[in-house]
Amino acid sequence: MNTYSKFKNIHYLRFVGRRQIVLLFIPVLFVFSCKKEPVPYEYSEGNKVVLYTVPKGFPYPTVPVDNLPTKNRIVLGKRLFFDPVLSRDSTISCGSCHLEDKYFTDNLKVSEGIGKQLGVRNAPTIINVAYHPYFFWDGGNPTLEQQVVGPIENPLEMGFNINEAVARLKKHSDYVKLFQEAYGKEISPFTLTRAIACYERTIISGNSRYDDYIQKGDTSALTTSEKNGMNIFFGEKGECFHCHGGFNFTDNSFANNGLYTTYADSGRARITLKASDVGKFKTPSLRNIDNTAPYMHDGSFATLVEVVEHYNSGGKKHPNKSPILLPLKLTVTQKQDLVNFLKSLTDK
Numbered sequence: 001m002n003t004y005s006k007f008k009n010i011h012y013l014r015f016v017g018r019r020q021i022v023l024l025f026i027p028v029l030f031v032f033s034c035k036k037e038p039v040p041y042e043y044s045e046g047n048k049v050v051l052y053t054v055p056k057g058f059p060y061p062t063v064p065v066d067n068l069p070t071k072n073r074i075v076l077g078k079r080l081f082f083d084p085v086l087s088r089d090s091t092i093s094c095g096s097c098h099l100e101d102k103y104f105t106d107n108l109k110v111s112e113g114i115g116k117q118l119g120v121r122n123a124p125t126i127i128n129v130a131y132h133p134y135f136f137w138d139g140g141n142p143t144l145e146q147q148v149v150g151p152i153e154n155p156l157e158m159g160f161n162i163n164e165a166v167a168r169l170k171k172h173s174d175y176v177k178l179f180q181e182a183y184g185k186e187i188s189p190f191t192l193t194r195a196i197a198c199y200e201r202t203i204i205s206g207n208s209r210y211d212d213y214i215q216k217g218d219t220s221a222l223t224t225s226e227k228n229g230m231n232i233f234f235g236e237k238g239e240c241f242h243c244h245g246g247f248n249f250t251d252n253s254f255a256n257n258g259l260y261t262t263y264a265d266s267g268r269a270r271i272t273l274k275a276s277d278v279g280k281f282k283t284p285s286l287r288n289i290d291n292t293a294p295y296m297h298d299g300s301f302a303t304l305v306e307v308v309e310h311y312n313s314g315g316k317k318h319p320n321k322s323p324i325l326l327p328l329k330l331t332v333t334q335k336q337d338l339v340n341f342l343k344s345l346t347d348k
């Protein structure tokens with residue numbers, strides 16, 4: 001509710017701004033008074049600010065004031081997300097690596113970009129990115145809007161350039177019209193990145209059997225094995241919740257979870273250049289985890305059984321490995337319970 005009144009205030013401010021501008025330009029309007037003013041885009045039906053649909057137990061996401069969601073923006077962003085026009089050779093769209101029917105991942109170890117080139121990291125899902133404070137495995141990108149530039153300009157992904165992409169879109173009269181309708185502005189890096197981010201924020205998932213159990217109090221939603229696994233996950237036996245806690249199963253911090261003694265990808269240290277950040281990666285959400293194999297920043301684990309075996313071992317020795325991670329000494333049944341619990345986090 002708070003958020004809604006915040007939206008109203010923003011609109012109010014916008015109208016005040018408009019009036020002041022109109023007042024300033026009254027003499028000009030006098031001279032050109034025969035020129036008809038177009039209907040401001042704010043007034044059109046598709047530009048009413050809408051609310052993102054948020055599952056029970058989730059907070060309302062933080063939305064930048066210059067990119068409030070409207071139907072026109074979301075529809076435009078979705079079209080752009082799935083349009084290969086944004087890659088140099090028009091073969092790859094965002095949706096080629098974040099596939100809708102694969103929970104917005106590609107189920108590959110590392111992604112395949114233009115010219116069948118292999119990338120260096122595993123494609124994370126974009127489900128619930130509305131809640132991320134920064135993006136990429138190393139957190140090197142600060143906003144969802146800015147993130148859009150990354151894959152467009154990555155030579156191994158879409159291999160293009162944001163300005164060339166804008167120039168190409170301007171040749172499509174339907175896009176010219178859609179951008180005007182959605183933002184009241186022409187196609188630019190500003191509006192292009194905003195439209196895609198506006199769509200991405202609609203992809204929110206929190207409707208798993210685990211949520212039925214927690215939010216609706218449906219005690220039959222989880223099996224006995226899954227409940228045992230949940231207790232390991234949230235208890236001192238498994239310690240998973242320290243990093244994978246909260247509604248989105250992540251604390252959004254960076255950790256070295258002991259995958260390697262020597263890291264080929266330095267992770268967070270790529271951004272901070274600190275030796276103490278080598279091998280630290282953004283803790284991923286575990287929602288829909290059964291559907292987003294393979295796992296980790298390099299896709300090195302094919303199954304959840306392998307992941308649980310890894311944590312059970314306590315991980316490899318590394319000076320930056322989190323001190324929380326110690327051998328768990330789980331029994332065969334407990335390991336299976338933990339895997340079963342992870343599988344209960346899938347959106348129905």
Ligand code: HEC
Nearest residue numbers: 093094097111112113121122123124129135136137151157
């Ligand atoms: C060639 C495959 C590929 C394409 C095309 C691609 N992505 Fe990605 N995406 C990835 C990979 C791999 C990562 C992880 C990169 C990293 O961490 O360095 C990623 C990361 C992301 C993230 C960050 C997720 C997180 O958890 O931090 C978002 C958001 C995202 N992509 C959106 C997009 C959008 C929007 C487009 C289109 C403009 C796009 N992607 C195109 C493969 C791709």
Ligand code: HEC
Nearest residue numbers: 238239240243255257281282283284295296297307311322
């Ligand atoms: C110290 C923090 C920490 C703890 C504790 C922890 N994790 Fe993780 N987890 C991470 C990080 C960081 C990654 C990503 C590491 C990478 O890609 O190199 C990760 C990755 C994963 C992944 C793969 C996710 C994906 O999308 O690829 C799964 C599954 C997982 N953890 C489950 C668990 C379970 C189950 C436990 C408890 C036994 C646990 N984690 C304990 C930090 C932690």
